Amino acid sequence: MMDFLEEPIPGVGTYDDFNTIDWVREKSRDRDRHREITNKSKESTWALIHSVSDAFSGWLLMLLIGLLSGSLAGLIDISAHWMTDLKEGICTEGFWFNHEHCCWNSDHVTFEDRDKCPEWNSWSQLIISTDEGAFAYIVNYFMYVLWALLFAFLAVSLVKVFAPYACGSGIPEIKTILSGFIIRGYLGKWTLIIKTITLVLAVSSGLSLGKEGPLVHVACCCGNILCHCFNKYRKNEAKRREVLSAAAAAGVSVAFGAPIGGVLFSLEEVSYYFPLKTLWRSFFAALVAAFTLRSINPFGNSRLVLFYVEFHTPWHLFELVPFIVLGIFGGLWGALFIRTNIAWCRKRKTTQLGRYPVVEVLVVTAITAILAFPNEYTRMSTSELISELFNDCGLLDSSKLCDYENRFNTSKGGELPDRPAGVGVYSAMWQLALTLILKIVITIFTFGMKIPSGLFIPSMAVGAIAGRLLGVGMEQLAYYHHDWAIFNSWCSQGADCITPGLYAMVGAAACLGGVTRMTVSLVVIMFELTGGLEYIVPLMAAAMTSKWVADALGREGIYDAHIRLNGYPFLEAKEEFAHKTLAMDVMKPRRNDPLLTVLTQDSMTVEDVETVISETTYSGFPVVVSRESQRLVGFVLRRDLIISIENARKKQDGVVSTSIIYFTEHSPPMPPYTPPTLKLRNILDLSPFTVTDLTPMEIVVDIFRKLGLRQCLVTHNGRLLGIITKKDVLKHIAQMANQDPDSILFN
């Protein structure tokens, strides 16, 4: 037990980049730390204060994460809003006002034309002093594309030069990191700064991407950086991952204004090790973040949620049929998107294409901007579009989507019955159909480019458009054919039966579910948007159908597919391992390989060990009693071994190449006049995990997952036979799924 009190050698117990952590060891270390503080706390008042502050540091950290990520989200929202409007014009009252804000302060504005005021100048007004005619249109078109290209260029250049990790949504990597992988700098301060800036640029450039996924990355960066202020979390990789799980919850919480949904997202989608204590803390962080964002009030409406929806009409049981149709659509879209997007990303990785990220981004931006400008639904920002599609037409809505005939002719006070669609609705339908096609195609090429890009918003947009189209169709069907058997029991003429906005919402949930395969968290996020339990059933029906359909066409969600594409060593916790192989089929050495490289406990010299180290690349070595008995004593890590021997050679008197290294408690009896021995028991893991060679792989996989192992030794009747590493497990899983086992790249 005295070993623990020895001064640790610097570097022992840390990890190399692109390596997997050992959860068991990290958690052990944290418990040791905690025990020490608790024991000391009885000694002095100062130590007691230290112990209390240590206990509360977790909560303080959550508070800081909430505040910081809420503020950053607010900042991103406000800047993105302003820069999106900048593509169309500028406010002469003050260039820092966005369109809405500019006209808000204006006196020259009527309620019907809320967004037309003299203070807001489109680019054509500024340049050629008119907003009318073909030339003005061309000027505005040109400026729109120009700004888009400028933003996109800035975004991709910043990412490329300063922080290559800032691209993408970041969720696949965060999942991998949370499962115990080390990617240095992925959650660092440069990534945070550059991702925040480029996210605003990317969103403003009008590309088909969202800021919700990247916000999770931003929040996780905040979490990681703030960890450095607390010893407890800075030094322990397992504890830090608890904090990151909570930060991910805070990220989703600010993205949608849905704290409970955020926590469930973290639990369901990204986290790996999620003890109940973390659940409660995540909830706290998510709530603080949401309220920080609300007090910044970026949407100018005191609403917590991104899309606030209020529906007035209940849904009818028969409507489950169209909802399930939307679910099927969502599942098909999800499966299609994942396949084509992965195929395109693979092409990017393997061909020349990947070498020109700037050109790629500029080309996609140009195509998007050129196609988007003529259609008002593609020109507006995607979140505005979704917001409009979710909206239930009220009396005062001036949107084209609400241009029904007789819209001011309400039979009963305030209530809006189903009405025949007017010209505006028909033209909106056409434009929406075109928007749908554009979004579907362009999103496939956008996601995965070297800029920050989220998937939530584009997926939701696709679903919301499809849903709205179906909803309006249903509404018109019910209006013109309310005598049909399917309608006449519940939808009399002049009643308000069908809410197209609800269809849009259900469609959005279905498509998001198809792409990400979220379930509970998806429904809860949507529930938090509406706040009514009423609409959970439609959402759930669509989400379930969508997941089933998508799962039937391909088991992986988009994040898992990207993890596999990049070869990260991620051990999926959701999938059951269903094959009947045994540990002996997976362990190294294989049947005809040379024997397992082992160290003996008290008979090898420093030189012998150094030879073993230089001749192999294994990250650790089992230590046995003797080569003949092969009885296992413990396990020692390569990195620790190298550092310790180096350290001993430098500092310890007389340790030379012929010194005997021993791992036993007492030095072996030595003949006189031999060089001093080197005791390395303190770096030996005396409780390595072992399984027998006949253990089914399903149990081995389970052990790796649940305990977070790095390696496991295999014995037969008490003798050491081989070793299974996490990489071996992953390769075996890939092999069993008929995939290339060499796609697993890291340790």
Place this chain on the structure above:
Amino acid sequence: MMDFLEEPIPGVGTYDDFNTIDWVREKSRDRDRHREITNKSKESTWALIHSVSDAFSGWLLMLLIGLLSGSLAGLIDISAHWMTDLKEGICTEGFWFNHEHCCWNSDHVTFEDRDKCPEWNSWSQLIISTDEGAFAYIVNYFMYVLWALLFAFLAVSLVKVFAPYACGSGIPEIKTILSGFIIRGYLGKWTLIIKTITLVLAVSSGLSLGKEGPLVHVACCCGNILCHCFNKYRKNEAKRREVLSAAAAAGVSVAFGAPIGGVLFSLEEVSYYFPLKTLWRSFFAALVAAFTLRSINPFGNSRLVLFYVEFHTPWHLFELVPFIVLGIFGGLWGALFIRTNIAWCRKRKTTQLGRYPVVEVLVVTAITAILAFPNEYTRMSTSELISELFNDCGLLDSSKLCDYENRFNTSKGGELPDRPAGVGVYSAMWQLALTLILKIVITIFTFGMKIPSGLFIPSMAVGAIAGRLLGVGMEQLAYYHHDWAIFNSWCSQGADCITPGLYAMVGAAACLGGVTRMTVSLVVIMFELTGGLEYIVPLMAAAMTSKWVADALGREGIYDAHIRLNGYPFLEAKEEFAHKTLAMDVMKPRRNDPLLTVLTQDSMTVEDVETVISETTYSGFPVVVSRESQRLVGFVLRRDLIISIENARKKQDGVVSTSIIYFTEHSPPMPPYTPPTLKLRNILDLSPFTVTDLTPMEIVVDIFRKLGLRQCLVTHNGRLLGIITKKDVLKHIAQMANQDPDSILFN
């Protein structure tokens, strides 16, 4: 591998009552089953259909559980409502109407006196034809107590005679069962029937108990019984526990009308093994149950939730101070309740008291009823009381709690400013204070009696009363002293600053949190009651304070305390094991004990083995290569060994006492003319879990928890040294916490 195809011997692989299941084996068996079905499904259409129906049977089961538990909850609500009113009177229109329903149909009723109608007759009206005067009061008093005693007597007798397991809330036992313990009949049909009936009786008797906890037990019974219809779940203890987790969620969902809160309750409080698939299914079951209950509509108001609350005034940051005070009160109450209740229950267990359950119930009922009748707040059912306390006073409220001065004198249209309290409010305050004392005292003696009794409602009532008292106090303070520094920045005269109903809700959450130590699920349940994210911060502040205060005074929640009281083998997943002991300190045999009882792989006769079995009581034996080498081969369970030997002696030709039993793959070489050998490799677990003797116990505890082990073998340098069972682990934990290690009663 051929062993799997052998016909299994009946009984092998099942468990005795009061034993712990082996999660690893159960999950393995389910995977084998699943693999078999998947493989067969390629052979024929029928097998394919079977495979698909097998995959969907889980969802069907969830649907059925939701429907059944929703219906039962509706039935219980309606009956309890009717029988509670029966204590006060009867409807002459039809005895099956409850008070509200009776007057609902009446024409002779004014809005102010909604609950006074000629059709509803109090017992004094029926018996002595008047409702006025002291004699009538005494008649009503007498009848009230009489009915209460009758209901209580029926409840306790039914429980005692038919289903002793139907008593209590059931949550401690369900937690234990879900962690892998077998209690036969605890979730059986008799328990279900009797618990449903007696729950109604117990609630109606006016005792200080709720139906929410027992509803979880009822739902779990439904789940367990419905499991019998599906092979997949009937035969597998691990799969069945997944279903029970979902059923628990459905139970809370119907209890409060909070499906998301129910799922989180199941996750946080009761479940042990909760894979993500279960999360999604639980959510489905919870939702179906909630909507079934709503379509039964027992509260007659189309509301899903038990206490529907709508507040209009936002809260102010300063109000966090009283909310935290409520949190401290809740924590103190929780700690006090747990201590005194456990002390009383221990007394019941250890003294003569426990032998007279009927008398005990009748005495407590009599005291409760006699003290309750004179005070209107104790006379009404507890859930009605809570509902009234949560209520924000509107213009039309006729309740005494809303009897403010100038209540009809509203300054601004519809808004209700803070007002001076009227006579009614003052008298209500006194009555509530008395109610608070009664509830606090009587609940301690009620919980744990031999009738179904839940804790949620009494705890919430205590908190709600305290909260309302504080809330009204604050309101009056703000009214009379609105110029104080703490008020003047946000509370001008005549404004509506403080909502006493919100204080009641926060108090209820704090007290419930203090008793059960729920966190996220508590806040989410409360959130679902109000539907507004606004009030989450006060709730969270109170719940956090309450948990911290209560934890400082005693680590365990009420359910864990009852688990320990009853000595159930429950391995708490939330607590970290913080001691620095090693596996060798816990394993059997201890240092001076005789050696570990082992079997050898191919040298013991049937008689030798039978001697070992009869001389020991261990539930399993390690199998080693030879006694000298002590190298481990596998582990065999006592139950399987007995059944197999018996079976072999009966059926297999020539197996006699001198037959050699072998566990190796091939029969050992035998001299000629020896009796036939008996091969038992098929009952040998070839992949027993092992740890080294130097493994820290914190890691061993972690392994037991996460993998759900029953036992684990201990080795030293490859030699078998000892064994650690779950009971050893639990005893060790108890010992380390300075508790009696022999309090762990079962295996």
